[in-house]
Amino acid sequence: MNIRSKVSAICYYQYILIFLVMSLFISGCHKVKNKVSYTIGFSQCTGSDLWRRTMLDEMKTELSLHPGAEFIYSDAQGSSKRQVAQVAKMLDQGIDLLIISPNEAQPLTPIVESAYEKGIPVIVIDRKTASSLYTAYVGADNYEIGKMAGQYIGSMAKGPINVIEVMGLPGSSPAIERDRGFVDGIKRFSNVHLINKVYGDWLKNNAQTELFKIKDQLSAVNAVFAHNDVMAAGTRRVLDSFNLPKKVKVIGVDALPGNDGGIKMVDNKEIDATLLYPTGGKEAIITAFQILNKEQFFRDNILQSVVIDSANVRLMELQWRKINSQQNDIVRQQKLLKEQDEIYKDQQSVLNIIVISLVLAIVFGGLAFYWLMENRKINRSLEAKNDEILHQRNRLIEMSSMAEAATEARLNFFTNVSHEFRTPLTLMLAPIQDFLSNENHSEIATRNFKMIQQNALRLLKLVNQLIDYRKIEYEKQSLNASANNIVEFLKEIIDSFRLIAKNNHISLEFFTPKKEIIVWFDTNMLDKVFFNLISNAFKFTSESGQVKVTLRADNDDFVEIEIKDNGVGINPEDVSKIFNQFYQAENAPITGSGIGLSLSKEIVEIHQGTIEVKSKKWAGTTFIVSLPLGDKHLKINEKSGNHEEWLDLNSRSQIYLADLEKVVEQPQKDLLSKPKELTILIVEDNTDLLHYLVEKFSVHYEVDSEENGNNALLKAIELVPDLIISDVLLPGQSGKQLTEKLKSDVRTSHIPIILLTAQGSLENQISGIESKADLYITKPFNFDYLLASVHNLINNRILLKEHFTNDISLIEKIPTSKNIDKKFLNDFVGIVEQNLSNEKFSVDDICKIVGVSRIQLYRKVKALMGCNIADYILNRRLLKAKHLLNNGNLTIAEITYRIGFANPNYFATVFKAKYGCTPSEFKRNKIEDS
Numbered sequence: 001m002n003i004r005s006k007v008s009a010i011c012y013y014q015y016i017l018i019f020l021v022m023s024l025f026i027s028g029c030h031k032v033k034n035k036v037s038y039t040i041g042f043s044q045c046t047g048s049d050l051w052r053r054t055m056l057d058e059m060k061t062e063l064s065l066h067p068g069a070e071f072i073y074s075d076a077q078g079s080s081k082r083q084v085a086q087v088a089k090m091l092d093q094g095i096d097l098l099i100i101s102p103n104e105a106q107p108l109t110p111i112v113e114s115a116y117e118k119g120i121p122v123i124v125i126d127r128k129t130a131s132s133l134y135t136a137y138v139g140a141d142n143y144e145i146g147k148m149a150g151q152y153i154g155s156m157a158k159g160p161i162n163v164i165e166v167m168g169l170p171g172s173s174p175a176i177e178r179d180r181g182f183v184d185g186i187k188r189f190s191n192v193h194l195i196n197k198v199y200g201d202w203l204k205n206n207a208q209t210e211l212f213k214i215k216d217q218l219s220a221v222n223a224v225f226a227h228n229d230v231m232a233a234g235t236r237r238v239l240d241s242f243n244l245p246k247k248v249k250v251i252g253v254d255a256l257p258g259n260d261g262g263i264k265m266v267d268n269k270e271i272d273a274t275l276l277y278p279t280g281g282k283e284a285i286i287t288a289f290q291i292l293n294k295e296q297f298f299r300d301n302i303l304q305s306v307v308i309d310s311a312n313v314r315l316m317e318l319q320w321r322k323i324n325s326q327q328n329d330i331v332r333q334q335k336l337l338k339e340q341d342e343i344y345k346d347q348q349s350v351l352n353i354i355v356i357s358l359v360l361a362i363v364f365g366g367l368a369f370y371w372l373m374e375n376r377k378i379n380r381s382l383e384a385k386n387d388e389i390l391h392q393r394n395r396l397i398e399m400s401s402m403a404e405a406a407t408e409a410r411l412n413f414f415t416n417v418s419h420e421f422r423t424p425l426t427l428m429l430a431p432i433q434d435f436l437s438n439e440n441h442s443e444i445a446t447r448n449f450k451m452i453q454q455n456a457l458r459l460l461k462l463v464n465q466l467i468d469y470r471k472i473e474y475e476k477q478s479l480n481a482s483a484n485n486i487v488e489f490l491k492e493i494i495d496s497f498r499l500i501a502k503n504n505h506i507s508l509e510f511f512t513p514k515k516e517i518i519v520w521f522d523t524n525m526l527d528k529v530f531f532n533l534i535s536n537a538f539k540f541t542s543e544s545g546q547v548k549v550t551l552r553a554d555n556d557d558f559v560e561i562e563i564k565d566n567g568v569g570i571n572p573e574d575v576s577k578i579f580n581q582f583y584q585a586e587n588a589p590i591t592g593s594g595i596g597l598s599l600s601k602e603i604v605e606i607h608q609g610t611i612e613v614k615s616k617k618w619a620g621t622t623f624i625v626s627l628p629l630g631d632k633h634l635k636i637n638e639k640s641g642n643h644e645e646w647l648d649l650n651s652r653s654q655i656y657l658a659d660l661e662k663v664v665e666q667p668q669k670d671l672l673s674k675p676k677e678l679t680i681l682i683v684e685d686n687t688d689l690l691h692y693l694v695e696k697f698s699v700h701y702e703v704d705s706e707e708n709g710n711n712a713l714l715k716a717i718e719l720v721p722d723l724i725i726s727d728v729l730l731p732g733q734s735g736k737q738l739t740e741k742l743k744s745d746v747r748t749s750h751i752p753i754i755l756l757t758a759q760g761s762l763e764n765q766i767s768g769i770e771s772k773a774d775l776y777i778t779k780p781f782n783f784d785y786l787l788a789s790v791h792n793l794i795n796n797r798i799l800l801k802e803h804f805t806n807d808i809s810l811i812e813k814i815p816t817s818k819n820i821d822k823k824f825l826n827d828f829v830g831i832v833e834q835n836l837s838n839e840k841f842s843v844d845d846i847c848k849i850v851g852v853s854r855i856q857l858y859r860k861v862k863a864l865m866g867c868n869i870a871d872y873i874l875n876r877r878l879l880k881a882k883h884l885l886n887n888g889n890l891t892i893a894e895i896t897y898r899i900g901f902a903n904p905n906y907f908a909t910v911f912k913a914k915y916g917c918t919p920s921e922f923k924r925n926k927i928e929d930s
């Protein structure tokens with residue numbers, strides 16, 4: 001695992017951990033949230049009186065046991081319309097259950113029904129609606145209460161009595177039911193007369209007002225049944241205001257505990273009795289949770305009632321106090337519990353935080369430890385790598401200094417050898433020059449001597465360049481600059497190329513803005529730059545091309561000399577490398593050593609100038625040499641006191657011109673000489689060598705030549721020569737590529753190929769043979785050896801041909817390396833055999849099937865089988881005829897058609913010419929023989 005992946009693994013674990021902790025935290029929160037489950041809405045018809053407040057308190061006490069529940073409370077203040085609106089709002093809020101004490105039965109019925117029908121459970125408490133569409137009812141039986149009141153009054157009566165009923169709100173169910181019960185309760189007592197009924201609307205004041213309205217009847221009344229204690233208290237007050245002589249009994253309903261409650265009223269004798277009417281607050285909440293929790297519940301929860309009068313009021317009060325104190329205890333305990341719960345929750349939160357922190361501390365501590373360990377490991381491995389790199393660097397430095405020393409030693413050696421070469425070369429050149437000055441020599445001798453001179457000059461140029469290079473690069477030769485007219489200097493150099501330009505029909509032009517421009521330069525060095533650049537321009541420019549030299553002096557700082565040709569140009573990938581030491585562009589004409597441009601650059605640079613090149617393939621090349629003006633850039637020791645002459649420029653030009661001169665003219669074909677039977681193709685880009693080889697081989701063979709690999713490929717396919725001699729390094733495609741292509745093409749695969757090269761290493765030879773060349777000969781070669789090799793390869797081919805022609809089965813003996821030839825021969829023989837009976841079968845048919853031209857097919861068959869195709873086909877037909885005559889009972893006429901002859905007479909003539917007897921004679925002899 002590398003460093004980066006370790007770090008990302010750690011980050012990954014970190015993310016997982018943080019995710020887990022967050023999930024725990026969120027799920028904890030979620031659990032707490034789950035408890036907040038139900039929303040209960042309670043719509044109260046009126047909330048201001050004690051009874052209703054007691055109901056609400058009871059509810060809240062019970063709700064405190066369900067801490068998660070939400071409770072929404074609304075008070076309609078005795079208005080049915082308001083109550084309808086409040087319930088609708090609650091339903092919109094999304095309550096889970098509705099508790100309602102309807103102000104009046106009818107007006108509240110539709111909204112309660114719609115809530116119920118929507119699926120919201122409805123608990124009706126105390127008062128009812130006019131419908132049975134509700135989930136549960138909680139409250140006392142008001143009919144029973146009314147009845148109990150009637151019976152109580154009846155049982156107390158001793159003689160006839162008059163009774164008045166003070167009723168609740170008309171339309172509210174308790175008022176209706178209590179009235180009904182009361183009327184029924186007094187029915188049994190014939191002495192009890194209900195003399196009037198008034199509506200007090202459950203309110204004290206209203207009850208008083210209504211009683212005042214019937215004050216005339218009050219003197220005759222013995223008992224009053226008020227539907228609740230507050231109206232009973234009001235009744236008592238009205239009765240007292242009249243100071244009636246007799247004590248009128250007043251009975252109320254509700255029996256609430258506390259100072260303002262009915263029990264106290266009974267105790268105080270304010271009223272005579274009260275009927276317990278429990279609020280049902282607690283029962284309503286219990287039922288609500290049973291419904292919400294889908295537990296069992298009672299639909300009708302009827303609360304019990306009892307009459308409280310002077311007989312049991314004390315007991316009731318005591319009980320109530322006890323209950324009240326117990327209630328208070330419960331409230332206190334609940335408060336305590338709540339506080340404990342808060343403390344517990346706080347502690348739990350603290351505990352959670354501590355646990356999480358502990359886990360995080362352990363995990364991060366572990367991670368930190370892991371990181372520390374990993375870091376140590378990484379550091380150790382980095383240190384090891386560092387050591388290794390350091391070691392490698394030292395090794396590289398060592399090797400590079402060794403390589404530098406080796407290069408220097410090699411260069412020293414070359415320089416020394418070069419120095420040694422100079423004397424013999426000079427000694428060779430002098431007598432050659434003498435010889436050539438004498439005009440009385442044969443043309444051939446002159447040509448050969450010129451070739452020797454030219455190549456000796458080339459050698460001299462190379463040797464000189466190597467020595468110069470060595471001087472500048474390694475010995476840091478300094479300048480010996482003097483002030484010279486560069487215009488004149490360039491003109492002289494350019495003029496020495498005029499003759500070459502003329503002979504090659506190349507236009508050579510020189511442009512200069514002035515006749516004199518003084519530049520400080522070393523005449524012995526700078527000439528080599530321009531000779532080299534101009535001779536290069538010539539080398540790569542074909543006949544009728546252009547070479548332009550332009551001098552520019554546009555400013556006071558430097559002059560520019562531009563050498564421009566419209567020759568073949570340089571491949572873009574080679575442009576940046578051409579100034580490299582010993583660099584030779586691939587596929588470039590191989591005439592240089594790769595040192596000339598590198599040397600030129602060195603020379604320009606020690607003049608503190610620059611040299612650059614621009615080139616476009618097939619459009620030409622431009623070199624721009626820029627030289628500083630003045631002498632400020634020169635050190636004192638770089639300046640020569642004297643004006644240097646450049647007298648030997650002309651003699652120096654010779655060695656550069658040698659590369660360009662064509663000594664050996666293209667040998668003219670001797671039109672009178674007899675054409676040779678076999679053709680060879682020679683591919684060589686060195687014109688002299690090519691002409692030499694063409695001339696030598698023309699004695700024995702028809703010779704064709706090419707200088708470029710691409711052209712050679714086309715020519716070989718077109719010509720199908722009997723043998724090819726090719727150089728390895730060629731412009732276009734290399735000799736190896738050429739060989740590979742020819743050997744894998746059915747049209748040319750049979751042609752023996754000899755590769756010639758100066759690259760004589762074993763690997764090069766092997767790679768040459770691998771390209772399927774038949775022979776690999778290194779330069780310099782002995783011509784006789786080459787000639788013998790050519791003869792030998794051609795003879796081998798002839799021997800092979802003889803085999804094939806004599807026996808087709810020998811095709812199998814063709815070496816497997818010649819698979820293409822074997823396949824060709826198999827195809828060819830197969831096609832012929834299949835068509836022997838086809839009278840119209842022709843060479844064109846074979847060409848179409850095999851996919852070669854007529855001439856290619858002729859040459860291929862001739863090369864491989866040594867015979868002409870028509871002869872071969874005829875031969876096969878006659879052989880088949882012989883076979884048919886020998887075996888089977890076919891008539892001569894039948895055989896004639898079987899072997900594709902148009903008529904038996906012609907068949908007989910041909911057969912006789914070949915075998916010396918007619919087919920019938922042959923058959924007869926055969927029969928006789930047998």
Ligand code: FRU
Nearest residue numbers: 049051126174202228254277
């Ligand atoms: C309170 C009250 C009680 C009575 C009940 C009837 O508002 O008037 O006194 O018993 O309502 O619904």
